[in-house]
Amino acid sequence: MKSLSRRLPLALVVALAFAAPVQAQEFKAGFVNTDRIFREASSAKAAQAKLEQEFSRREKELVDQGNALKSATEKFEREAPTMAESQRVQRQRQLVDQDRDFQRKRREFQEDLGARKNEELSQVLERANRVVKQVAEAEKYDVILQEAVYINPKHDITDKVIKAMNGPGGNGAK
Template sequence: MKHSSKFLLAALMALAAFAAGAQEFRIGVVNIDRIFREANSAKAAQAKLEQEFGKRDKEVVDLGAQLKTLSDKFDREAPTLSETQRANRQKQLIDQDREFQRKRREFQEDLNARKNEELQQVIERANKVVKAVAETEKYDLVLQEAVYANPKHDITDKVIKALNASR
């Protein structure tokens, strides 16, 4: 009995010490998706990509529309064409479709590579700002992804303001 009361007292003291320490532990959460949507640097990166790839995107879209028009025309005219004409037009459409698919794939790969480069720069700048905010406001831990976070721990607005101010 004597030992269990001493153990219980020690456990309660440890729990009280842990609770006191836990109150001083500050946690912040940052929503990186919001930073990508709302930070000026992310918006500038998006505008830069649109300027850089807008012309190629339009060319690929136009090429796709042109191919669809030719395909529809072929479908309408196919019953009236001779077998050789039909085979030749089909081969042309297949070749054009293959070329369209290649150009679209190359465009998408180039766009994704550049987007990743630009987003990486935004992430690097955001991480520096998160670290500065955490150090200034004495956060012990800052998370970028969480299944759930109480809104009182969300420091995304502070990070976005600091990012926009540092530009």
């Protein structure tokens, strides 16, 4: 009995000795800040510029229409006390109709802008994910996270990804 109990701990020690090198392999994790990519990558900046160009005319029209509505409302408020009742009611209806039209156009603008922004950012994110995968494979990462409550800055590879996206052949442009 004693010999079996002495062998068991020795067998356990030998098994642990062989298992230790397997456990000692380093688990390599990285982190990518997608918000920074959306702000700093050249493809993200190009997408933002494209959206601004695409929507600037409509935005200016909305601002002009809003200013005209505000001026008309102020003018009505100044002149309303001296107007005839029927004229006051008619102008009030016109202002309500103009405001309804303005709100509808503003809502449509926001919806269109949001949809286009999502389209453009999804393309940037697809490119970023391709580059992240390339970096992960090249540098033998086990996992790359895009969201975390806390991350040690030494694991942040965002600069590498942005540099690769902005560099030649980094899929930075369409």
